[in-house]
Amino acid sequence: MLLSATLLVAIVFVPIAGAQGDPVNSRDLASHYQNTNWSTVQLLATNYSSSITDEVLFLKKGDTVKYLEVIDDGDDLQIKELSPSIISSVRNEEVLSTKYVQDGRDVAETVRISGEDYYEIHGTILSVTVKHAWNTVEAKNILGHVLLSLTASGWFHYNPGVEVIYVADDSSAYANTFYGWSVESFSSSALWNTQIGTVNANAEFHHPILSDRNAWSQVQVDKAGNVYQDGAIY
Numbered sequence: 001m002l003l004s005a006t007l008l009v010a011i012v013f014v015p016i017a018g019a020q021g022d023p024v025n026s027r028d029l030a031s032h033y034q035n036t037n038w039s040t041v042q043l044l045a046t047n048y049s050s051s052i053t054d055e056v057l058f059l060k061k062g063d064t065v066k067y068l069e070v071i072d073d074g075d076d077l078q079i080k081e082l083s084p085s086i087i088s089s090v091r092n093e094e095v096l097s098t099k100y101v102q103d104g105r106d107v108a109e110t111v112r113i114s115g116e117d118y119y120e121i122h123g124t125i126l127s128v129t130v131k132h133a134w135n136t137v138e139a140k141n142i143l144g145h146v147l148l149s150l151t152a153s154g155w156f157h158y159n160p161g162v163e164v165i166y167v168a169d170d171s172s173a174y175a176n177t178f179y180g181w182s183v184e185s186f187s188s189s190a191l192w193n194t195q196i197g198t199v200n201a202n203a204e205f206h207h208p209i210l211s212d213r214n215a216w217s218q219v220q221v222d223k224a225g226n227v228y229q230d231g232a233i234y
Contacts, residue, residue, distance in 0.1 A: 037061060042166055044157055047125045054125040056082070058157065060168055065155060069123040084119040084130070091115040096137070096232065105179045106210055107139040107147060107233075114219070114229040131156045134170075135219045135229035141179065148181050149174045152217035152231065154190055154199035164223050167197035171217075175205050182206050196222040 040060035047054045053072040059065065067082040096110040116133040134153035138146050153170040171188035175181040188201040198220045205213045217231035 038066075040168055042168070044128055044165055045126050049125050052125065054123055056121070056123055056126050056128050058155070058166065058168065060155070060170075063170075065168075067121050067128070069126070071124055080123070082121050082123055084121045087118040087120055089115070089117050090227075101142060103210075104141045104143060104145075105147070105181075105207065106141065107213065108142045109140045110233045111138050111140065112136070112229075112231060113138065116221075116227050118225070128165075129158055129160055129225070131158075131221050131225065131227065132170075133219045133221055133227050133229070135217050135231050137215050137217050137231040137233050139213065139233050145176065145179070146174070147176050147179055148183075148203075148205045148213060148215070148233070150186075150201055150203045150215040150217045150231070150233075152188065152199045152201040152219045152229075154197070154219060154221075156192075156197045156221035158197070158221065158223050158225065161224055163194040164192045164197045164221070167192045167199065167221075169199050171199060171201040173201070173203040173205075173215075180207050180209065184212065194223065196220055 038059045038061045042058045044056045044058050051074050055070040057068045059068065067084060069080040069082050071078045071080060093111060093113045096112055098109045101108045113136040116131050119130045121128040132155050134151055136149055136151040138149040141147055150173050151171055155168040155170060157165040159165060167190040169188050169190035173183045173186040175183045184204040184206040186203045191198050201217045203215050213233055215233040220228040
């Protein structure tokens with residue numbers, strides 16, 4: 001099961017207090033959005049050019065992400081919601097294993113589904129490059145129904161050829177309760193340095209009659225934008 005993410009792309013200008021009122025900086029802005037239930041508010045880039053300060057922030061709440069630009073020209077502070085431009089998309093699927101079974105609750109096939117969406121985000125001065133990349137491992141029964149799946153997924157922000165800036169984890173696990181499967185445990189994490197960003201996901205799936213299954217999944221993006229994906233169910 002592929003995890004879908006929603007991009008909010010409307011463009012709005014919201015004047016807020018500037019030099020003539022109470023100053024609002026990116027930290028204040030982050031606190032404001034965190035207080036309105038955005039789980040992630042991250043400053044991605046800052047540029048000082050002439051009399052203008054330009055900042056781009058990443059916000060995430062569930063499957064929804066948003067990019068904001070904060071522009072300070074010395075007189076007014078404005079928030080501009082940025083619209084990401086999709087540059088390319090890639091989807092791949094491969095069969096990892098097959099087994100003949102008669103029980104519809106049992107695993108007959110495991111597959112790996114991977115993909116990436118490449119975006120560019122252009123502000124007044126700054127530009128941000130991001131890839132939403134994922135790797136899903138699925139187990140299906142003889143009818144082709146998904147019994148369980150694990151997705152390692154993330155939003156990878158980077159300066160092409162220079163450095164990885166920030167990675168947001170967007171991973172998930174699924175079990176088909178109709179066939180008796182449940183998610184016994186699930187964990188995921190995002191790690192990055194200047195060279196590469198990584199999202200790892202692990203899960204254990206339980207069945208009251210059949211043998212339990214374990215799964216791992218990983219997706220990586222380096223500073224050049226190369227994407228690496230791997231995973232298995234065993």
